[in-house]
Amino acid sequence: MKRYLVMWLVALPVLLVFMPAALVYLFSSGFQEGTEGVAVVSQPQNQAVVEPGLEVKVYRSEKKTVETLPLETYITGVVAAEMPAEFELEALKAQAMAARTYIVRRLSEGKWQDVPEGAHVMDTVAHQVYMDTDQRKQRWGEQFEWKNKRIEQAVQATAGIVLTYQGKPIDATFFSTSNGFTENSGEYWEQPIPYLKSVASPWDIDSPRYQETVVYSTAELEKSLGVKLAQEASTKGSWYKVISTTTGNRIGRIHIGGKDFTGREIREKLNLNSSSFTMELRGNQVYITTKGYGHGVGMSQWGANGMAKTGKNAEQIVKYYYQGVDLQNFKQIIPV
Numbered sequence: 001m002k003r004y005l006v007m008w009l010v011a012l013p014v015l016l017v018f019m020p021a022a023l024v025y026l027f028s029s030g031f032q033e034g035t036e037g038v039a040v041v042s043q044p045q046n047q048a049v050v051e052p053g054l055e056v057k058v059y060r061s062e063k064k065t066v067e068t069l070p071l072e073t074y075i076t077g078v079v080a081a082e083m084p085a086e087f088e089l090e091a092l093k094a095q096a097m098a099a100r101t102y103i104v105r106r107l108s109e110g111k112w113q114d115v116p117e118g119a120h121v122m123d124t125v126a127h128q129v130y131m132d133t134d135q136r137k138q139r140w141g142e143q144f145e146w147k148n149k150r151i152e153q154a155v156q157a158t159a160g161i162v163l164t165y166q167g168k169p170i171d172a173t174f175f176s177t178s179n180g181f182t183e184n185s186g187e188y189w190e191q192p193i194p195y196l197k198s199v200a201s202p203w204d205i206d207s208p209r210y211q212e213t214v215v216y217s218t219a220e221l222e223k224s225l226g227v228k229l230a231q232e233a234s235t236k237g238s239w240y241k242v243i244s245t246t247t248g249n250r251i252g253r254i255h256i257g258g259k260d261f262t263g264r265e266i267r268e269k270l271n272l273n274s275s276s277f278t279m280e281l282r283g284n285q286v287y288i289t290t291k292g293y294g295h296g297v298g299m300s301q302w303g304a305n306g307m308a309k310t311g312k313n314a315e316q317i318v319k320y321y322y323q324g325v326d327l328q329n330f331k332q333i334i335p336v
Contacts, residue, residue: 055071056121057121058074058119059115066119077131078103079155082129085148088305090308097161102128105162106120108168133148162329164327164333171298173299174300175301177207177292177294178296179274181201181248182296183295195323196297198246199323204300206306209273209292209293213290214290215287216270221286225261226259241254241255246263251277264295274291304317
């Protein structure tokens with residue numbers, strides 16, 4: 001009996017020294033301490049962190065099927081489709097926040113009548129363009145690895161962050177290129193929104209879509225607009241008249257062939273790049289020169305890239321193009 005007692009007295013100090021170390025080693029392998037004392041699985045380096053719980057049902061227009069994706073996986077596919085991977089990282093981050101805000105707004109409102117088969121969103125310009133991994137590989141080819149990594153970096157750096165106004169996700173509209181100014185929402189969509197106001201965007205001049213000229217025959221113009229130019233066009237310089245311009249230096253209202261149109265109507269009827277345009281009649285042809293590409297409301301993508309090149313960060317970019325907004329985690333809006 002004494003012999004066993006002696007053995008325990010010898011072994012006990014050894015156990016007291018080595019047992020805690022063994023437990024620490026066992027439970028620290030693959031785990032790290034999370035917030036509020038919760039153990040969370042550590043992420044391998046460079047692996048995307050996917051926010052659990054919130055999923056997006058995307059209607060794939062070519063396959064005519066619905067795919068259910070984790071939120072950040074969806075955002076990665078949207079940013080890849082909507083903005084060049086070559087853009088500055090801070091511009092890509094701004095795009096990620098705008099794209100995330102768009103879908104979180106749709107999810108919070110629960111209005112999906114414009115999407116078939118129970119999906120939340122289309123994968124086309126009707127909502128936001130989305131490319132899956134295979135589509136990205138096909139488009140980018142040998143450049144896939146670095147481009148995809150860059151997009152994922154921007155998405156991960158802003159994971160969960162959305163843009164809000166008075167506590168609600170904003171209508172985070174964006175477009176390619178301005179004419180030097182963004183547009184007041186009320187002057188394009190006839191619905192004034194306090195955070196979608198006209199601001200200067202001089203960086204867009206670097207965009208390849210900043211200025212373009214298209215040519216219509218007078219017959220094509222007449223047919224598209226439902227007007228007759230013959231009589232007015234015979235007098236130099238009097239065949240059209242700009243009635244008003246917008247805050248963003250686009251056509252507000254214009255008189256052509258006896259009819260009045262909004263700049264937006266002319267853009268849509270003639271499929272122009274923007275509602276910032278001038279027209280010149282040469283014989284039986286009309287030369288129309290546009291400035292900018294897109295509706296002009298919200299964030300200019302080329303403007304965001306230009307701002308990033310000057311040293312502005314993503315938060316500064318989005319708060320410039322969306323006036324008076326705040327940055328919040330989507331969980332404050334949609335509990336997960």
